[in-house]
Amino acid sequence: MAVSAARVFAGEWATGKYSRLFPSPAAAIAAFSCAIAGLASFCTEADGVLSSRVKIFDRDLKRKQRDRAAWLMGGKNDFVDSVAENLVDRLEDCKKTFSTALCLGGSSEAIRRLIRGRGGIEKLIMMDMSLDMVKHLKNTEQNYVSNNLETLYMVGDEEFLPIKENSLELVVSCLGIHWTNDLPGAMIQCRLALKPDGLFLAAILGGETLKELRMACTIAQLEREGGISPRMSPLAQVRDAGNLLTRAGFALPGVDVDEYTVRYDSALELIEHLRTMGETNALLQRSNILKRDTALATAAVYESMFAAEDGKIPATFQVIYMTGWKEHPSQQKAKSRGSATISFEDIQNHFRSNEFYYRLFLRFRTTKLFMLRTKYLFIKHPNILHNTTQKQKCKIKLKTISIQNAYGEQCDVNIGVTLFTYTKNVLQDLSKKHTKEEKDGYFCNKMKKRS
Amino acid sequence: MVRGSRALHLKDAGAISKALLDILVCPLSKQPLRFCQETQSLISDAIGVSFPVVDGIPCLVPRDGKIIEGKEKMTSANGPCSAHHHC
Numbered sequence: 001m002a003v004s005a006a007r008v009f010a011g012e013w014a015t016g017k018y019s020r021l022f023p024s025p026a027a028a029i030a031a032f033s034c035a036i037a038g039l040a041s042f043c044t045e046a047d048g049v050l051s052s053r054v055k056i057f058d059r060d061l062k063r064k065q066r067d068r069a070a071w072l073m074g075g076k077n078d079f080v081d082s083v084a085e086n087l088v089d090r091l092e093d094c095k096k097t098f099s100t101a102l103c104l105g106g107s108s109e110a111i112r113r114l115i116r117g118r119g120g121i122e123k124l125i126m127m128d129m130s131l132d133m134v135k136h137l138k139n140t141e142q143n144y145v146s147n148n149l150e151t152l153y154m155v156g157d158e159e160f161l162p163i164k165e166n167s168l169e170l171v172v173s174c175l176g177i178h179w180t181n182d183l184p185g186a187m188i189q190c191r192l193a194l195k196p197d198g199l200f201l202a203a204i205l206g207g208e209t210l211k212e213l214r215m216a217c218t219i220a221q222l223e224r225e226g227g228i229s230p231r232m233s234p235l236a237q238v239r240d241a242g243n244l245l246t247r248a249g250f251a252l253p254g255v256d257v258d259e260y261t262v263r264y265d266s267a268l269e270l271i272e273h274l275r276t277m278g279e280t281n282a283l284l285q286r287s288n289i290l291k292r293d294t295a296l297a298t299a300a301v302y303e304s305m306f307a308a309e310d311g312k313i314p315a316t317f318q319v320i321y322m323t324g325w326k327e328h329p330s331q332q333k334a335k336s337r338g339s340a341t342i343s344f345e346d347i348q349n350h351f352r353s354n355e356f357y358y359r360l361f362l363r364f365r366t367t368k369l370f371m372l373r374t375k376y377l378f379i380k381h382p383n384i385l386h387n388t389t390q391k392q393k394c395k396i397k398l399k400t401i402s403i404q405n406a407y408g409e410q411c412d413v414n415i416g417v418t419l420f421t422y423t424k425n426v427l428q429d430l431s432k433k434h435t436k437e438e439k440d441g442y443f444c445n446k447m448k449k450r451s
Numbered sequence: 452m453v454r455g456s457r458a459l460h461l462k463d464a465g466a467i468s469k470a471l472l473d474i475l476v477c478p479l480s481k482q483p484l485r486f487c488q489e490t491q492s493l494i495s496d497a498i499g500v501s502f503p504v505v506d507g508i509p510c511l512v513p514r515d516g517k518i519i520e521g522k523e524k525m526t527s528a529n530g531p532c533s534a535h536h537h538c
Contacts, residue, residue: 060514100474125471134508152471155510160478162511167474 055181055284057233059129059157062179062282066105066130069278073109073136079262080277083319084110084174086258087203090323091119091170098170098199104158104190105129106176106203107277109137112144112151119170125152128176130278161189169198175319178204178235179282187248187324197328200250205279206257206318207237212306213270213298213315219305220297229287241320250324251331258319263312267299270315471509477502478511494519 084107091098097120103111105128115121128134138153156162158173158180171190180186190200210232217231236244238257245253264270274280307313325331475484477495484493484502492501493509500516502509 063512123470125474129512131505131508131510135506138506138508150470153508154471154475155505155508155512155515156478157512157514160511160513162475162478162484164474164476165481 057179057181057282058284058286059159059179059181059282062278063129065275065280065282066128066278067132069276070130070133070136072276075276077107077110077273077276079260079273079317080107080110080175081114082260083107083203083258084114086319087111087172087174087201087321088115088118090201090321091115091121094119094199096169096197096199097121099123100168101125101170101172102127102163102168102190102193104171104173104176105133107174108133108176109140111172111174112137112149115149117148121149121170123150123152125154125168127154127156127158129155129157131155133278158186158189161186161193163189163193165192166195168193169195171198171200171202173202173204175203175205175277175279177202179233183236184244184247187244187250191249191324191326194326196326197330198326200322200324200326202322204241204320204322205235206241206320207235208259208316208318209235211316212302212313213267216267216298216302216305220294220301223301224291224294224297230283230285231281231287231290233281233283236320238318238320241322245322245324248324249327251327252323252325254323256321258321260317260319261314262317263308263314265312267302267313270313475509475511478513479516492517 088111099120099122101119101121101123102125108126108128112124112126115124126134126137128137134153134155141151144151154162158177159182171194173190177183177186187200187202194200214232218228221228221231238255241255242253245255262270262273264273271280302313472484472486475493476482477484477497477500479500480495480497482495482497484495486492486504487494487501490501491504493504493511494501495516499519501519502511502516504510
């Protein structure tokens with residue numbers, strides 16, 4: 001029953017908008033069997049060159065997948081765009097400018113497109129492990145002449161970063177670095193390549209990513225094959241991300257997490273999306289065979305377990321944003337224990353008068369992100385759901401406060417909220433919760449943005 | 452014909468390499484690289500490996516590197532290579 005349903009469903013898919021790619025339903029099913037959870041038809045052997053190190057991912061396969069992603073790229077990718085936008089947006093919050101920046105593989109195309117002069121970047125080095133991807137980036141360069149960037153291109157491996165020490169001011173990695181076998185090692189190399197007070201910005205996929213597909217795969221495999229094999233790569237957990245930054249030696253580490261739900265017409269479309277991002281499975285110990293039955297059962301299980309009422313299929317992507325600075329004497333340091341003159345209780349009381357500020361403050365206490373080094377402290381509005389349909393961001397400065405930070409220093413911090421301007425819900429939400437003053441601030445800023 | 456295409460390559464590679472060469476090092480030894488026009492490659496003298504430059508894009512993935520034979524290394528070192536040395 002489930003299989004026949006999936007067959008029909010695969011057939012529809014093939015005769016629909018992808019009919020150019022796969023002329024017959026049979027071809028589509030074959031392609032799906034091949035693609036599901038990233039089992040590629042070309043499999044490379046494990047090499048013995050670096051056998052002493054722990055190898056989880058097949059980097060050569062990943063390279064081929066990125067080649068393929070370069071050929072498939074081109075369509076609109078809202079998920080990647082919003083992650084890249086969220087990442088480069090952080091540059092705007094920094095006082096510093098970054099003249100030389102390195103953009104590591106992953107969604108580097110989106111980073112280059114969305115950077116729009118932020119962070120004062122003059123020289124941008126684009127690096128990817130796939131030559132085809134770098135060529136693609138180079139060939140589409142003329143579309144971004146207005147950026148006034150000097151863009152350089154190179155093929156390189158994040159695990160073996162070929163960059164001289166102390167030569168960069170910024171390293172950006174958007175959805176790529178989680179495929180390295182030695183993530184701390186790769187991050188240490190990034191830190192070494194940075195100049196003192198240089199910034200490391202990275203977005204990686206977290207452990208909650210594609211949990212629906214993980215479940216569907218497991219159930220389908222149990223049902224059809226009587227056992228399971230790893231179809232999906234292990235990913236970093238949120239709690240590990242902070243440790244990673246500290247272990248790599250970054251100062252002022254900051255980690256925050258966002259969850260995106262992307263809705264697809266079918267499970268096949270999800271796989272297609274993963275392929276265009278080059279995010280398909282590259283486990284070294286993966287099973288090289290995926291039966292067509294299992295693949296179809298997975299699609300069917302996915303649909304029956306998770307499909308929404310309108311027939312769309314949701315997929316969760318958890319993105320972990322990491323921020324770290326290379327050490328520099330100008331950076332704030334923790335004062336010795338017991339040297340503070342104001343207690344956190346007093347500050348808490350200072351905020352208690354207004355519930356909204358109080359809530360902001362509680363968030364602010366838990367994140368050390370960007371404190372003192374930024375013009376604004378932006379906190380996502382707790383009542384607004386974030387999803388990938390967001391169009392435009394808008395920042396509101398609410399109040400400047402003088403506060404003793406976690407390091408025991410007195411500092412002025414502008415408290416603001418990052419809002420997404422597209423829906424009426426936001427406005428309604430604001431009108432419900434906040435005072436007139438805050439709303440005025442919101443509209444003033446909105447008008448400014450428009451003019 | 453061959454000479455013409457090579458000249459084109461040289462012009463291409465030279466233009467891009469100059470800006471990049473200042474910050475590139477060997478991915479394995481982190482030692483300076485030297486651009487060899489003869490073979491259109493970046494050579495890491497420290498470990499005797501050459502990395503190809505394709506259409507002006509240096510390919511510095513360790514897997515792309517080729518171990519230079521003793522004789523070839525000698526000629527390239529004495530040959531018409533523009534040596535780039537960094538501290």
